[in-house]
Amino acid sequence: xxxxxxxxxxxxxxxxxxxxxxxxxxxxxxxxxxxxxxxxxxxxxxxxxxxxxxxxxxxxxxxxxxxxxxxxxxxxxxxxxxxxxxxxxxxxxxxxxxxxxxxxxxxxxxxxxxxxxxxxxxxxxxxxxxxxxxxxxxxxxxxxxxxxxxxxxxxxxxxxxxxxxxxxxxxxxxxxxxxxxxxxxxxxxxxxxxxxxxxxxxxxxxxxxxxxxxxxxxxxxxxxxxxxxxxxxxxxxxxxxxxxxxxxxxxxxxxxxxxxxxxxxxxxxxxxxxxxxxxxxxxxxxxxxxxxxxxxxxxxxxxxxxxxxxxxxxxxxxxxxxxxxxxxxxxxxxxxxxxxxxxxxxxxxxxxxxxxxxxxxxxxxxxxxxxxxxxxxxxxxxxxxxxxxxxxxxxxxxxxxxxxxxxxx
Ligand code: ADP
Ligand code: ASP
Ligand code: MG
Numbered sequence: 001x002x003x004x005x006x007x008x009x010x011x012x013x014x015x016x017x018x019x020x021x022x023x024x025x026x027x028x029x030x031x032x033x034x035x036x037x038x039x040x041x042x043x044x045x046x047x048x049x050x051x052x053x054x055x056x057x058x059x060x061x062x063x064x065x066x067x068x069x070x071x072x073x074x075x076x077x078x079x080x081x082x083x084x085x086x087x088x089x090x091x092x093x094x095x096x097x098x099x100x101x102x103x104x105x106x107x108x109x110x111x112x113x114x115x116x117x118x119x120x121x122x123x124x125x126x127x128x129x130x131x132x133x134x135x136x137x138x139x140x141x142x143x144x145x146x147x148x149x150x151x152x153x154x155x156x157x158x159x160x161x162x163x164x165x166x167x168x169x170x171x172x173x174x175x176x177x178x179x180x181x182x183x184x185x186x187x188x189x190x191x192x193x194x195x196x197x198x199x200x201x202x203x204x205x206x207x208x209x210x211x212x213x214x215x216x217x218x219x220x221x222x223x224x225x226x227x228x229x230x231x232x233x234x235x236x237x238x239x240x241x242x243x244x245x246x247x248x249x250x251x252x253x254x255x256x257x258x259x260x261x262x263x264x265x266x267x268x269x270x271x272x273x274x275x276x277x278x279x280x281x282x283x284x285x286x287x288x289x290x291x292x293x294x295x296x297x298x299x300x301x302x303x304x305x306x307x308x309x310x311x312x313x314x315x316x317x318x319x320x321x322x323x324x325x326x327x328x329x330x331x332x333x334x335x336x337x338x339x340x341x342x343x344x345x346x347x348x349x350x351x352x353x354x355x356x357x358x359x360x361x362x363x364x365x366x367x368x369x370x371x372x373x374x375x376x377x378x379x380x381x382x383x384x385x386x387x388x389x390x391x392x393x394x395x396x397x398x399x400x401x402x403x404x405x406x407x408x409x
Contacts, residue, residue: 001033001034002034002167003034003035003037003164003165003166004029004036004037004166004167004169004170005037005038005157005158005161005166005168006026006029006036006037006038006039006157006170006172007154007156007157007171007172008039008040008231009041009044009171009172009173009231010041010042010043010044010047011044011231012172012174013040013042013044013081014043014044016080018231019080019081019084020084021231021232022040022081022084022172022231023081023084023085023087023088024088025231026090026130027085027088027090030130035125036130037121037125037130037132037133037160037161038081038130038131038133039132039133039134039153039156039157039160040078040081040132040133040134040135041074041077041135041136041153042073042074042136046073046076047073047136047150050069050070050072050073051066051070054066054069062108063108064108066109066147067108067109067111067137067145068145070136070147071096071097071134071136071137071145071147074096074134074135074137075096075134078094078096078132078134079094081094081132082132085130085132091129091130092129092130092131093129093131094132094133095132095133096137097133097134097136097138097145097146097156098137098138098143098145099120100116100117100120100121100133101115101117101139102116102137102138102159102160103117103138103140103141104138104139104140104148105146106140106141106142106146107146108147109146109147109149110147110148111138111146111148111149112148112214113148113155113156113159116163121160133160134156135153135154135156135157136152137152137156138156148212148214149212149214151209151211151212151215152212152214153212154171154211154214154215155212155214155215157169157171157215158215158216158218158222158224158226161224162222162224167225168225168226168227169219169224169225169227170227170229170237171226171228171229172231173210173228173231174230174232175228176191176229176237177191177192177229177230177235177236177237177238178192178195178208178210178211178228179192179255180192180254180256180398180403180404181256181257181258181394181398181403182208182258182394185394186394186395186398186404188398188399189398189404189405190403190404191238192238192254192255193236194238194239194240194241195241195255196240196241196242196348197216197219197240197241197242198220198379199254199255199346199348199379200216201216201217202344202377202379202380203257203346204216204257206258206344206380206382207258207261207344208255211228211240219240223242226239226240227239227240228240251349252349252353252356253345253347253349253350253401253403254346254347254348254349255345255347256343256345256397256398256401256403257343257346258341258342258343258344258393258394260387261311261312261313262292262310262311262312262340262341262384263309263310263311263312263314263315263318263336263337263338263340264307264308264336264338264340264372264373264384265307265309265315265318265319265322265336266306266334266335266336267280267305267306267307267322267325267333267334268303268331268332268333269299269303269305270303270305270330270331270332271302271304271329271330272298272302272303272304276306276329277294279328279329280306280308280322280325280329281294281308283321284310284318284321287318289314289317289318290311290314291308291309291310292308292310292311292342293308293342293375294308295307295308295373295374303332307373309342309384312338315336315338319334319336339386339387339388340372340384340386340387341384341385341386341387341389341390341393342382342383343382343385343393343394343397344383345360345380346379347379347380348379350378350379350380350381351378351379356381357376359400359401360397362400363400364385364393364396364397366396367392367393367396369386369389369392369393369396370386371383371385372386
């Protein structure tokens with residue numbers, strides 16, 4: 001008998017039939033004697049549909065009203081799931097973020113959880129009730145509804161598990177665990193039995209949307225045992241581990257992540273004098289635009305080319321800032337490309353192995369894929385390439401590092 005927080009994602013509650021399926025699953029766990037807190041997402045597609053409605057009304061709605069709108073998706077699913085549990089004869093109650101009191105800061109549409117009041121949930125659990133909580137939402141200190149950013153129900157699940165000191169936080173989704181790469185892109189991707197927090201954090205922040213980054217951060221910070229599993233089939237899923245397994249030689253590369261969310265900007269022919277990087281990047285950061293990768297090359301005549309990447313949504317804004325700056329900097333040109341992709345290999349084993357980068361670059365060159373930018377850390381190497389080669393790059397790296405399923409005899 002354990003206290004489990006189980007989170008079911010959008011596809012898992014995507015129709016009334018699927019909600020009934022989740023209810024059957026939850027009842028089975030209850031019959032085994034577990035105390036259960038269930039977190040649900042909105043039905044798949046609902047958050048996008050609501051965003052679309054807002055855009056029909058106005059192009060830039062205020063973030064506060066977006067949160068009032070987007071949080072409705074999860075209100076529907078908590079009520080329907082709770083009804084389905086009642087129909088099966090189980091005691092259950094649903095709660096919105098504000099009713100639990102999931103207190104967040106006031107950064108609408110990307111709020112951070114500050115505190116969770118666990119009293120009401122504890123009382124319900126003690127009374128034998130299944131508690132169903134709306135994912136993705138909270139409330140700020142003034143009572144305004146907030147949301148936690150796309151994929152935020154994962155974070156609700158992990159934060160509740162931390163606040164309740166649950167035995168495990170289980171993320172139920174439409175794949176049966178964390179794979180070596182997105183199984184929708186590479187058929188031979190393999191489910192990992194386990195992955196370290198550090199690797200999962202890199203995978204999530206480099207584009208693997210199977211878990212929201214903040215959920216992984218939270219789980220690492222509060223030591224929440226975390227597992228990703230399938231809603232639709234039984235299996236062990238993937239455990240996110242705190243420790244590296246000392247008995248096992250860590251694979252050099254554990255996984256490949258990618259994203260298409262970035263765009264690249266270059267200022268060419270800038271006089272290479274101290275302060276140039278700051279002159280270019282300060283107005284960008286003043287405009288609240290986050291910069292990811294940066295490369296600076298010194299060319300002839302002490303002129304430098306300065307390249308960096310930003311989120312694709314910020315591309316036009318950043319481009320306009322650079323065009324204004326170009327004259328002031330005596331730059332030759334400003335160039336931009338929003339058809340790029342970032343592909344990254346991740347693995348704690350990289351720390352103790354040389355030659356990983358050259359193997360990566362060779363695999364890409366064999367496919368004729370040009371690398372535009374490179375960045376590395378202790379446990380990852382990322383490259384920027386032309387977006388049209390993304391899938392080819394991921395597949396060729398997957399096989400170069402032999403991440404595929406073992407062949408069935
Ligand atoms: P949910 O709605 O349940 O939160 P998501 O769509 O957010 O589900 O996350 C699950 C999806 O993540 C999978 O369907 C898969 O396509 C994608 N994904 C990306 N990278 C990976 C990976 N390395 N392992 C497993 N799934 C991945
Ligand atoms: N419904 C929200 C989204 O689609 C939150 C979530 O599903 O985790 O992003
Ligand atoms: Mg998700």
